Amino acid sequence: MEQQSDDFKLEDRKLEIYMKNVENAIVLLEANAYSVRLHLISLLKKYGTEYYDFADCKETFIPLIQKLGSGNQPKTVCFYNFQDEAISYDVVKSLNISREILRRVGVLIFIMPSFLVRQIENEEPNLFDYITLRLDYRYPFKPCFVPRFAISYQERYTKTERHELKKKALLQEQIQSIRDIDQYDRLLTQYRFKRMSVKEKTDLLEKQLWEANVIIHDHTWENPRRQVLAQEDLWMQTAEILCIQGYLEDAWKLFDEMDQLLETFPDISLYRLHVYEGKAYCSYYSRSFAQARDYLKKAADLLERMDGSDEKWLCRIWNDIGSCYYNERDYQRALEIWQKCAEDMEQKKFGNPERIYRNMYNRLLAYLRLNTNVKVYHLEWSRLGNMIEENFPKQSEIYAEYRLVSAWLEGMVLGRSQYAESLAQEALQIHRMILPENDYRLALNYHILGCLNFQMLNLKKAGEYQKKSENILKNCTVAILPEQIKEDGCGTKKWD
8 A cells, every 4th residue: 555655644743643643533434435444444443443335235334323322441542434325315414413322432533535524514514513534545536538629520510500501602603623622522521430540631632622722713703703612621620630630730721821822812711710710729629728729819819700690609719718718727708708608508599508518517627626515516517417308419529428438537536436437338339330440539448448447456457448548549530639538537656
């Protein structure tokens, strides 16, 4: 238990000093990881402690305490391994009923997971007046999730956002070589979910892009504006695929060319908006968050000036600005922006289930980083489950993500490790059915399973899950933030 001794050296010292000088006390030690619980059991042996694995206790709590307190000599008694939530709830009630009986035992020590401590806070807060020592033996945790960045080129745009795109200008001009453009479009669609190698990018995509450029350039256009629209559309479609594939420098060059071409028709504001968002996407996934934020603010300013400004689109942009602040570690500013988006959705009635979920998901991450209102927000997150069940099929990405986040909250934050693992396994089944084999969400799922198994001391399984996660991260098919997935979401220094 050397690692635990190092991690909790200060808490261990406080506990040892206290135990040497106390005869009658109630001690609460909050610990979620099995390894930490074992460390505490080992530490307390020197004080002649009697141990009771609560999962194995056949008697209910009050008769057991009465029996322990019936002797002439005070004892040091430790209860641990509270797993069944219903039985644990009865324990919380019993603790309040049997306060005087508890005092007769001598020194009564509880090694409790966080969910049981939260129950005491909610149901019997006055009980803390009788607890003479309370120590926190939880590992510091960081959410290993990232905020939802809503410019997702793997999802099609809405009709409002896309109304000038998809070869409209080419069809109006009746270009004879439209078949060649269609062939290129099919090539792009193929790489929306399939991995594109560097060789394929150079020998196939860049070659066909050049041929499509020639078709547009050599055509005699009746309306020069349509030529610009056709060229912008071609570059936009290509830049999207390059973004998905993670070739961000190549995508940035195309967005730059789009920007320069738009100087000839400054009134074509829709494409200018896409250029700003495209550059924000490239900056964000290159971890240049301040630059991404600047381009998103330009996009928001432009959208507000456009006729018929789309409030849903504007909310999406501000959601992404919040994600930038979050990654710059300004969690309070990010939270304020996401709360404003939530208020706008409620007041202006454009909050569909997916937007509501995305907003609540992002706010959860901010609350966890700020380490505030986690208890209240966990209840809100649980209530969101009803909306998820009603609006999203069980084989959907959002349903799977909800289960995975719930697994992390239940296991890493509240200490229900076994229940949490079942949630993470359910998410994994869905992810494996609906996602490509190298999708980063699979890597995240395996990482969470590794964290949970590490917490339960299943070290072999934890190592296997972590290895699977790392292998996927090496071959991801989309641009992601792997550094944050690898960030220590379980609060442990080593896997083995």
